[in-house]
Amino acid sequence: MNLNQPVTYIKGVSVARAELLFSELGIRTCNDLLHLFPFRYIDKTQFYTINQLQRNTSEVQIVGKITSVKTVKQKRGSRLVATFSDATGSIELVWFKGAKWIKDSLKGGVPYVIYGKLNWYNGVASMPHPEMELVSEYKKKLQTAMQPVYPSTEKLSNKGIGHKVMRSMVQNALQQTFESIEEVFSADFRNEHKLLHKKEAILNIHFPKSQELLAQAQYRLKFEELFFIQLQLLLKKLINKSKNKGFVFGQVGEIFTNFYNNHLPFDLTNAQKRVLKEIRKDVGSGAQMNRLLQGDVGSGKTIVALLVMLLAIDNGYQATIMAPTEILASQHYNGIAELLEGTDIKVDLLTGSTKVKKRREIHAGLEDGSLQILIGTHAILEDKVQFQNLGLAIIDEQHRFGVAQRRKLWEKTQNSIDKSSEEVGGAIPPHILVMTATPIPRTLAMSLYGDLDISAIDELPPGRKDVKTVHRYDSHRLGVFKFLKDEIEKGRQVYVVYPLIQESEAMDYKDLMDGYESIIREFPSPKYQISIVHGQMKPADKDYEMNRFVNGETQIMVATTVIEVGVNVPNASVMVIESAERFGLSQLHQLRGRVGRGAEQSYCILLSSYKLSSDSKTRLQTMVETTDGFKIAEVDLKLRGPGNIMGTQQSGVLNLKIADVVKDSPILFQARQSAMQLLNDDPNLSLEKNSLILKRLTSLRKTSGIWSDIS
Ligand code: ADP
Ligand code: MG
Numbered sequence: 001m002n003l004n005q006p007v008t009y010i011k012g013v014s015v016a017r018a019e020l021l022f023s024e025l026g027i028r029t030c031n032d033l034l035h036l037f038p039f040r041y042i043d044k045t046q047f048y049t050i051n052q053l054q055r056n057t058s059e060v061q062i063v064g065k066i067t068s069v070k071t072v073k074q075k076r077g078s079r080l081v082a083t084f085s086d087a088t089g090s091i092e093l094v095w096f097k098g099a100k101w102i103k104d105s106l107k108g109g110v111p112y113v114i115y116g117k118l119n120w121y122n123g124v125a126s127m128p129h130p131e132m133e134l135v136s137e138y139k140k141k142l143q144t145a146m147q148p149v150y151p152s153t154e155k156l157s158n159k160g161i162g163h164k165v166m167r168s169m170v171q172n173a174l175q176q177t178f179e180s181i182e183e184v185f186s187a188d189f190r191n192e193h194k195l196l197h198k199k200e201a202i203l204n205i206h207f208p209k210s211q212e213l214l215a216q217a218q219y220r221l222k223f224e225e226l227f228f229i230q231l232q233l234l235l236k237k238l239i240n241k242s243k244n245k246g247f248v249f250g251q252v253g254e255i256f257t258n259f260y261n262n263h264l265p266f267d268l269t270n271a272q273k274r275v276l277k278e279i280r281k282d283v284g285s286g287a288q289m290n291r292l293l294q295g296d297v298g299s300g301k302t303i304v305a306l307l308v309m310l311l312a313i314d315n316g317y318q319a320t321i322m323a324p325t326e327i328l329a330s331q332h333y334n335g336i337a338e339l340l341e342g343t344d345i346k347v348d349l350l351t352g353s354t355k356v357k358k359r360r361e362i363h364a365g366l367e368d369g370s371l372q373i374l375i376g377t378h379a380i381l382e383d384k385v386q387f388q389n390l391g392l393a394i395i396d397e398q399h400r401f402g403v404a405q406r407r408k409l410w411e412k413t414q415n416s417i418d419k420s421s422e423e424v425g426g427a428i429p430p431h432i433l434v435m436t437a438t439p440i441p442r443t444l445a446m447s448l449y450g451d452l453d454i455s456a457i458d459e460l461p462p463g464r465k466d467v468k469t470v471h472r473y474d475s476h477r478l479g480v481f482k483f484l485k486d487e488i489e490k491g492r493q494v495y496v497v498y499p500l501i502q503e504s505e506a507m508d509y510k511d512l513m514d515g516y517e518s519i520i521r522e523f524p525s526p527k528y529q530i531s532i533v534h535g536q537m538k539p540a541d542k543d544y545e546m547n548r549f550v551n552g553e554t555q556i557m558v559a560t561t562v563i564e565v566g567v568n569v570p571n572a573s574v575m576v577i578e579s580a581e582r583f584g585l586s587q588l589h590q591l592r593g594r595v596g597r598g599a600e601q602s603y604c605i606l607l608s609s610y611k612l613s614s615d616s617k618t619r620l621q622t623m624v625e626t627t628d629g630f631k632i633a634e635v636d637l638k639l640r641g642p643g644n645i646m647g648t649q650q651s652g653v654l655n656l657k658i659a660d661v662v663k664d665s666p667i668l669f670q671a672r673q674s675a676m677q678l679l680n681d682d683p684n685l686s687l688e689k690n691s692l693i694l695k696r697l698t699s700l701r702k703t704s705g706i707w708s709d710i711s
Pocket of ligand 2: 090301302
């Protein structure tokens with residue numbers, strides 16, 4: 001039977017059930033159903049004794065005897081409670097329904113096998129509505145080792161598709177389609193990588209014959225899933241490199257050399273030098289660069305960006321930096337304009353609030369090539385903005401921009417879209433450098449940005465002191481205020497940040513305003529000047545307040561998380577985060593990155609209530625223990641899972657059925673390794689032995705998001 005036929009072909013799947021399977025689980029074909037993998041197994045091979053029971057064991061199987069039975073009156077009706085004991089202890093069995101009938105059927109003094117979920121109350125375990133069988137009966141039956149439990153929804157179980165029904169549908173699907181299950185790896189490949197045959201794997205993932213076979217089936221299917229993702233990403237990278245010709249920045253010219261020798265205000269760190277080398281290799285190769293530059297806040301990405309832009313200009317090209325907010329774009333502009341003082345390089349700023357006259361000037365300068373560097377926001381993406389000769393586009397803080405926008409930058413330059421040209425492949429896109437301060441763990445980066453090359457600045461400029469981080473409870477707020485006064489006395493500035501979480505926006509706003517009021521009371525004018533910035537303000541007002549703080553006119557900045565990204569106020573030395581337990585780790589880390597930018601010792605104070613979930617505790621503790629962005633990212637990934645890390649939603653790469661990029665990272669590395677080896681030996685997959693892989697890949701190209709921006 002054809003695997004692509006709708007599930008209604010399977011015995012036991014009515015049209016109504018098929019509709020539910022689709023609306024609830026997205027299952028349309030037999031193949032989809034075979035690839036609905038169990039998320040756990042009921043292992044009825046194992047028996048527990050009562051003293052082995054733990055809070056986190058979900059379903060358990062126990063042998064014991066009923067020692068007493070009582071009926072307990074409750075508000076409505078009554079419940080039946082039986083004491084069930086083995087040699088090591090006892091638990092309670094509870095029935096809320098059918099008490100009368102069950103009471104009559106229970107036998108005292110004879111051994112039962114019971115099975116069910118445990119509830120814990122005051123340290124006592126009870127099992128509501130257990131499955132029960134007399135040991136004498138149990139022994140007569142053949143026991144299947146492990147039963148699959150499938151993902152389900154409330155609606156499914158309400159409509160009668162419970163675990164048992166699901167199990168039987170999958171079983172029927174297996175029986176009807178088993179012979180049609182297609183292998184995607186050759187026997188040699190399977191031998192080399194110790195992989196089960198696909199049929200064996202599918203069979204044992206649903207109905208494992210043993211723990212050993214289950215483990216092998218899981219390995220095989222995870223490997224396959226990760227292998228094809230890596231293969232696609234690597235291929236895309238290869239295609240980008242061979243198809244997308246790139247401008248060659250072949251020479252280090254006068255502009256770069258002059259700047260490097262006479263204007264660079266500090267020595268580059270080794271990490272900055274290494275990254276620069278990696279980038280120079282890319283831009284000299286003749287292929288388009290697509291590189292991700294990771295570097296913690298304050299690691300000095302800007303100077304690297306500037307040096308690469310100078311290289312572009314030296315070779316006759318223009319360059320641009322795009323940032324997610326006006327404030328960030330202005331800061332880049334100010335910083336870069338300052339660095340370029342005393343050189344002849346023309347740089348300008350384009351944002352949503354650039355006046356029309358200025359805008360026209362910029363457009364003209366870009367088109368005639370006299371404006372060499374443009375810094376700006378999304379405004380750069382507007383159609384009217386055309387460059388004469390854009391050779392390099394840098395995107396700061398990647399996660400705020402989507403893949404589509406990255407793509408749009410490719411088409412910004414007149415020399416690349418030669419509309420009169422019939423020649424295929426005549427268009428040359430600019431080199432793309434994406435900069436992010438949100439470190440992405442290696443495993444995730446490999447899946448998410450597997451088609452980009454990755455560089456990391458993993459070293460901070462010298463003399464930087466770690467931000468001292470402490471966790472304090474709300475009741476210590478007065479002590480914290482005292483500390484702030486001391487710091488302000490020394491001439492420093494201070495941030496106080498409040499959470500803003502969409503679901504409770506009104507309440508958060510109130511918290512912010514209450515906080516603001518109390519800070520005004522504690523820090524009276526005119527001695528203290530306070531800025532406030534939040535999301536409900538007009539952009540112009542926000543900028544005004546922000547600028548007062550940047551210019552040192554105010555000592556305290558009270559804000560919601562709008563200050564999260566990028567602002568640079570080296571004189572600010574304290575970051576107070578209110579309700580810190582409500583922030584995510586990467587957000588906390590980003591916020592902390594706002595201080596510690598100057599030479600002074602800086603501090604981060606995390607304020608929280610006493611009531612903390614265990615995840616919140618871990619987050620706060622991690623912040624206190626380390627300032628290493630990569631370590632923090634790893635913890636974050638473990639806490640939240642890959643689906644919630646910034647930027648992953650847009651990727652589609654992480655819609656994994658069985659593998660988990662965090663837990664299965666060893667398999668991920670192996671899969672990537674063998675995909676690389678395969679492409680090395682047979683770049684076009686034209687060898688007969690790779691024909692199955694090619695076939696699978698071809699069908700993936702039609703459905704997988706990975707190919708979306710390749711024509
Ligand atoms: P980010 O990576 O967060 O964008 P920036 O580029 O803004 O970091 O750099 C942070 C600060 O460190 C800036 O004030 C910059 O001038 C300074 N800086 C960058 N590189 C070095 C270096 N090699 N030595 C000393 N200071 C540096
Ligand atoms: Mg930056």
